Amino acid sequence: MPDTSPALRRERRSTRAELRHEAIGRLVGPLLRAPGPDGGAALVVDLGGGAGTLSVELALLGHDVLVVDPSPDALAALARRAREAGVGERVRGHQGDARALPGLCGGRAVDVMLCHDVLELVDDPATTLAELAAAMRPGASLSLLTAQRSGAVALRAAVGRVEEALAALSDPDGRTGPDDPLLRRLDADATAALLGDAGLDVVEVTGVPVLADLVPEAVLDSSPRARESLRRLELAAADHPDLRGLASHLHWHAVRR
Numbered sequence: 001m002p003d004t005s006p007a008l009r010r011e012r013r014s015t016r017a018e019l020r021h022e023a024i025g026r027l028v029g030p031l032l033r034a035p036g037p038d039g040g041a042a043l044v045v046d047l048g049g050g051a052g053t054l055s056v057e058l059a060l061l062g063h064d065v066l067v068v069d070p071s072p073d074a075l076a077a078l079a080r081r082a083r084e085a086g087v088g089e090r091v092r093g094h095q096g097d098a099r100a101l102p103g104l105c106g107g108r109a110v111d112v113m114l115c116h117d118v119l120e121l122v123d124d125p126a127t128t129l130a131e132l133a134a135a136m137r138p139g140a141s142l143s144l145l146t147a148q149r150s151g152a153v154a155l156r157a158a159v160g161r162v163e164e165a166l167a168a169l170s171d172p173d174g175r176t177g178p179d180d181p182l183l184r185r186l187d188a189d190a191t192a193a194l195l196g197d198a199g200l201d202v203v204e205v206t207g208v209p210v211l212a213d214l215v216p217e218a219v220l221d222s223s224p225r226a227r228e229s230l231r232r233l234e235l236a237a238a239d240h241p242d243l244r245g246l247a248s249h250l251h252w253h254a255v256r257r
């Protein structure tokens with residue numbers, strides 16, 4: 001169901017970034033409609049939330065957001081952004097990683113856990129997912145965004161970076177080479193297994209984006225009509241099981257057992 005909140009559509013972005021942001025809003029919005037256990041605001045934790053692009057928007061919707069991130073620069077930007085948006089009191093930043101979660105929520109279990117573009121950077125994804133699950137109440141939602149190996153291979157091949165495509169395909173961690181900033185890209189079945197092992201049941205898997213990264217930017221820049229068509233194509237392709245393998249990222253909605 002599309003989330004039409006103006007807060008989730010606030011910033012001006014490139015077409016690809018806009019499509020990605022819209023897709024994430026559509027996917028995360030419904031998870032937040034269930035209030036916290038006392039009927040009040042949900043407790044949302046954003047692991048690796050960075051400078052808070054999403055967290056501040058969620059706080060604007062009335063939720064309490066805790067961002068846990070090892071980067072002091074990102075947390076400083078988060079605090080500034082939250083203050084400027086008038087939600088400084090609803091957004092809390094903590095410098096650390098998932099190991100810090102037990103001591104951070106004041107005995108309150110997490111209602112919605114976000115972990116976007118972070119499993120690619122942690123030492124051990126299985127441990128991180130177990131730590132996230134342990135902080136969530138039973139029935140709580142996890143919104144997980146992961147870089148997908150097959151999508152990276154397709155994209156590198158499409159732009160002629162064939163050696164990198166080959167490396168990503170053959171490397172056990174899906175890396176494109178020694179300079180790859182990511183420690184890994186996950187295959188879909190490996191992610192599903194990791195989630196299951198952590199006690200998280202998968203509800204839905206969606207490509208974010210599926211095809212947009214494969215469309216030349218020049219085409220999008222030259223024509224508003226092409227942008228609109230791509231938006232419709234992305235919507236149609238997001239859940240398509242055969243096309244999902246092309247997606248640069250997968251969004252996983254999983255629920256704590």
Ligand SMILES: C[S@@+](CC[C@H](N)C(=O)[O-])C[C@H]1O[C@@H](n2cnc3c(N)ncnc32)[C@H](O)[C@@H]1O
Pocket residue numbers: 047048049050051053068069070071074096097098115116117118121122123
């Ligand atoms: C690619 S950014 C994603 C930011 C944000 N989640 C988003 O989707 O826009 C990755 C973030 O993960 C953080 N990070 C790196 N290692 C981490 C770890 N071990 N635990 C938690 N966060 C980590 C980085 O500081 C950075 O803010």
